[in-house]
Amino acid sequence: MTLPPLPPFDESAAITKVRMAEDGWNSCNPEKVAQAYTPDCRWRNRAEIFRGHERVIEFLTRKWARELDYRLIKELWAYHSNRIAVRFAYEYHDDTGSWFRAYGNENWEFAENGLMRQRIASINDVPITKQERLFHWPLGRRPDEHPGLSALGL
Incomplete structure (x- = not known):
């Protein structure tokens, strides 16, 4: 299986890869998201390594069971050859109705077939009020006209 664009990445391909990842994660579909990774992919997400x-x-099943009404924006930070660095923010609420915005950075490494073989994520959660939310599109893919992180001042 291949998942274009393939490395080595230029700026356009890296931006496309970032948007594809954002769209996948905004689906909140663990099986769909997993298809973008090599079968033996390595992850570090906060303190979890697997x-x-x-x-x-x-x-991801556990994540989206507790992070409700999840909406994510990713933005390209840097790229080189088969690696991409991304910054992101997402908003969600828990089962008590408390809202949060999570900020983070990811380092990605891709196999020759365009599947991600390594994902390293560092993330911080900040409590926000419902009124402080900035991500208001319907669940699913972020509309093209919705501002990104830089435009939102994040």
Whole structure:
């Protein structure tokens, strides 16, 4: 299986890859998201370190069971050859109705077939009020006309 664009990345390909990842994660579909990774992919997400599709699906299933009304924006930070660095923010609420905005950075490494083989994420959560929310599109893909992180001052 291949998932274009393929490395080595130029700026346009890196931007496309970032948007594809954002769209996948905004689907909140663990099986769909896992398809973008190599079967033996390595992840570090906050303090969790694991490997492989099954663990990705388990992790994302748990994540989206507790992070409700999840909306994410990713933005390209840098790229080189088969690596992309991304900054992101997402908003969600928990089962008590408390809202949060999570800020983070990801380092990605891709296999020759365009699947991600390594994802390293550092993330911080900040409590926000419902009125402080900035991500107001319907659940799913962020509309093209919705501002990105830089335009929102994040």
